[in-house]
Amino acid sequence: MLQFKLVLLGDSSVGKSSIVHRFVKDSFDELRESTIGAAFLSQTIKIKAEEQEEDVVIKFEIWDTAGQERYKSLAPMYYRNANAALVVYDLTQKDSLVKARSWVEELKNKVGDEDLVIFLVGNKLDLCEGEEDLRAVDTSEAKAYAEEQNLLFTEVSAKTGQGVKEVFRSIGEKLYASKKDEILAKKNRELGNRVNNSVDINAQRPSTNDTTTCCS
Amino acid sequence: MSSQKEILKEFDPLSTNNKDNIQLAGYDSKGAPDTIETVNHLPFQTKEVQDGEEEEEPFFDFQLFVKELQDNRSEPLVKYIKSFLHNFVTQKSSWTADEQTKLVADFRTFIYGKLALFEPFKSMDGAKLHNAQEGLEKLIMGKLYTRCFSPYLLKRLGSIENLDDGHRKDIEDDYKLKQKIDEFRFIEPDYLDISIGNENKLMKFVKLSGSELNKINNFKAPRDKVVCLLNSCKVIFGYLKHYDTDKENGADSFIPLLIYTLLKGSIASLISNIRYIERFRLEAFIRGEEEYYISSIEAAIGFIINLDVRKLSIKNYQAYNKMYHENKVKLTEEEHELKRGRIKSENDQTSGTPNGNAAMDLKKHPFDEVTNSMFSMINDFFAAPEQSNQPTTLVDTRTKTSAQVTNATNNSTTPVDTEDISHLVQRMEENENQETLDTLQSMFPGMDKELIEDVCIAKKYRIGPCVDILLTLSD
Numbered sequence: 001m002l003q004f005k006l007v008l009l010g011d012s013s014v015g016k017s018s019i020v021h022r023f024v025k026d027s028f029d030e031l032r033e034s035t036i037g038a039a040f041l042s043q044t045i046k047i048k049a050e051e052q053e054e055d056v057v058i059k060f061e062i063w064d065t066a067g068q069e070r071y072k073s074l075a076p077m078y079y080r081n082a083n084a085a086l087v088v089y090d091l092t093q094k095d096s097l098v099k100a101r102s103w104v105e106e107l108k109n110k111v112g113d114e115d116l117v118i119f120l121v122g123n124k125l126d127l128c129e130g131e132e133d134l135r136a137v138d139t140s141e142a143k144a145y146a147e148e149q150n151l152l153f154t155e156v157s158a159k160t161g162q163g164v165k166e167v168f169r170s171i172g173e174k175l176y177a178s179k180k181d182e183i184l185a186k187k188n189r190e191l192g193n194r195v196n197n198s199v200d201i202n203a204q205r206p207s208t209n210d211t212t213t214c215c216s
Numbered sequence: 217m218s219s220q221k222e223i224l225k226e227f228d229p230l231s232t233n234n235k236d237n238i239q240l241a242g243y244d245s246k247g248a249p250d251t252i253e254t255v256n257h258l259p260f261q262t263k264e265v266q267d268g269e270e271e272e273e274p275f276f277d278f279q280l281f282v283k284e285l286q287d288n289r290s291e292p293l294v295k296y297i298k299s300f301l302h303n304f305v306t307q308k309s310s311w312t313a314d315e316q317t318k319l320v321a322d323f324r325t326f327i328y329g330k331l332a333l334f335e336p337f338k339s340m341d342g343a344k345l346h347n348a349q350e351g352l353e354k355l356i357m358g359k360l361y362t363r364c365f366s367p368y369l370l371k372r373l374g375s376i377e378n379l380d381d382g383h384r385k386d387i388e389d390d391y392k393l394k395q396k397i398d399e400f401r402f403i404e405p406d407y408l409d410i411s412i413g414n415e416n417k418l419m420k421f422v423k424l425s426g427s428e429l430n431k432i433n434n435f436k437a438p439r440d441k442v443v444c445l446l447n448s449c450k451v452i453f454g455y456l457k458h459y460d461t462d463k464e465n466g467a468d469s470f471i472p473l474l475i476y477t478l479l480k481g482s483i484a485s486l487i488s489n490i491r492y493i494e495r496f497r498l499e500a501f502i503r504g505e506e507e508y509y510i511s512s513i514e515a516a517i518g519f520i521i522n523l524d525v526r527k528l529s530i531k532n533y534q535a536y537n538k539m540y541h542e543n544k545v546k547l548t549e550e551e552h553e554l555k556r557g558r559i560k561s562e563n564d565q566t567s568g569t570p571n572g573n574a575a576m577d578l579k580k581h582p583f584d585e586v587t588n589s590m591f592s593m594i595n596d597f598f599a600a601p602e603q604s605n606q607p608t609t610l611v612d613t614r615t616k617t618s619a620q621v622t623n624a625t626n627n628s629t630t631p632v633d634t635e636d637i638s639h640l641v642q643r644m645e646e647n648e649n650q651e652t653l654d655t656l657q658s659m660f661p662g663m664d665k666e667l668i669e670d671v672c673i674a675k676k677y678r679i680g681p682c683v684d685i686l687l688t689l690s691d
Contacts, residue, residue: 008466016466017465017466017468018464021466038449038467038469038470039470039471039508040505040508040509061508063508064466064470065471066467066471067467068468070527070529071519073522074516077514
């Protein structure tokens with residue numbers, strides 16, 4: 001199992017926590033355990049990986065942050081060592097995209113590109129349908145920004161679940177792809193170590209065995 | 217061998233008391249399969265781990281580990297530990313914080329490696345091996361606590377000038393935090409954007425969360441301290457889950473409430489505690505959720521340290537200013553009173569310390585004293601006469617074993633009355649349980665007393681899980 005840390009960023013009314021709650025609820029049948037805490041959640045999913053016969057199991061540890069402006073300075077405590085960041089804005093609130101952009105900038109400055117998968121997510125898609133369309137941010141605008149910044153991008157609805165699972169699936173796939181070589185190398189190393197260890201233990205065995213016989 | 221077991225029994229509190237909360241801070245985070253059936257669970261029961269690397273259940277039984285360590289076959293391990301502890305306390309009167317961290321980390325790597333060589337640890341894996349590793353951490357840090365935890369070290373060295381930079385900074389930061397908390401202790405929930413779902417409940421939960429957090433000073437082992445942090449956070453979570461206006465508000469609700477708890481809880485030496493955990497808790501032991509809550513408390517501390525009027529959400533500045541100044545006046549009065557009190561009771565003040573709290577706190581924890589005497593008994597057991605620090609030859613080992621047994625037998629019958637200790641442990645446990653019961657009853661006044669007690673028994677008086685269940689029942 002691979003474990004990734006994912007941090008949630010975005011203004012306080014954009015529904016970032018709801019996206020994760022939706023994801024965890026909808027994935028309950030997928031695989032065993034999940035944790036639902038006040039602000040920490042974990043969920044495992046399976047993804048199909050190229051060149052692998054078995055599915056890859058990925059566990060997300062999801063760290064929520066406080067979105068209010070006054071708590072902005074606490075965010076670095078949360079995004080350090082993160083593998084992925086979900087930067088969420090509200091499709092019906094123009095301002096929230098501005099906030100999202102400032103998070104993206106901060107992440108790029110403080111964490112660095114190569115280490116972090118950033119996913120820009122527009123929430124409340126359910127409010128942008130039908131006659132009472134409340135959309136305030138055009139898809140094309142956000143998409144262009146995401147492309148320019150090299151971010152993953154999509155629009156979702158935490159309320160209906162539309163697009164939510166796909167967000168996590170594609171983060172999982174992207175992280176797996178970027179870490180694949182590293183993971184395989186580590187696996188090989190571990191295998192190597194195990195062999196070495198058992199040799200070590202064998203080498204020591206005579207003396208330990210003697211101790212046991214002697215004392216019991 | 218059998219006499220060895222006898223000795224062990226005497227400092228095993230389980231032999232007189234079947235509850236396993238001698239480790240008190242034992243908790244089950246989530247999904248522990250322990251509903252009612254664990255009431256009479258055997259203390260040595262292990263949990264099946266489905267997946268070796270992914271064992272989620274925090275399984276910990278210190279008594280079990282001590283028993284394992286008493287096994288003759290693990291005697292070399294005992295010698296390594298003894299030798300390390302001996303060197304730690306004798307080679308230098310005080311190590312710097314960095315040196316301590318490195319020494320403990322290095323020894324840990326060494327001794328964890330040795331676990332693979334000696335029975336009964338050699339054949340362990342998964343949860344059992346983890347338990348042994350946890351046990352080692354607790355044993356070592358329990359013995360070194362007074363030299364590693366800054367407020368104790370301060371007491372030992374007498375004055376803050378005698379501390380190295382690292383430990384001194386802990387004490388100074390504790391003082392800074394306390395000053396900030398005093399300055400802003402009057403603020404109302406809405407100054408932090410906390411939505412008040414149910415004010416009465418909110419205050420009770422905040423109080424409970426604070427008192428859970430304050431228990432961090434009752435424990436020596438890094439793990440036990442972490443459990444206090446977690447329990448405190450879980451109480452807040454319990455409130456949010458059941459009373460928050462928007463139940464999916466996540467950190468938007470959680471973080472402000474955590475900050476509010478710290479402001480209202482007057483928690484002693486919080487920063488020293490956090491730094492101690494950072495230094496001596498094995499990083500690999502800190503699991504996802506624990507790490508999240510530790511980071512959150514650090515974030516909350518950071519917020520409070522930098523707190524000023526601009527960080528608050530104030531609707532009525534006039535009212536705010538009035539409260540702010542009234543609090544200032546009150547603080548000055550309290551300070552005077554404290555000074556007068558200090559002059560009166562001329563003795564046992566930690567001279568020159570800004571943080572009297574921590575020093576006073578040292579006296580309030582009889583339970584720890586018991587743990588302490590148990591530790592020292594365990595240590596007496598270790599303390600067989602020895603010529604060399606290394607277990608060299610087999611014959612040597614054997615001789616020492618029998619010497620050790622005799623020695624330990626003598627020790628256990630002489631100075632410490634083990635019967636008394638067992639009773640004391642039991643009595644204090646009962647008191648603690650009664651306290652928990654009282655708190656819960658005041659939080660859930662409409663609920664049947666017996667029902668609350670049943671829940672407590674089922675959850676072994678662990679406050680986090682108890683609150684969780686009671687909330688579900690009261691819905």
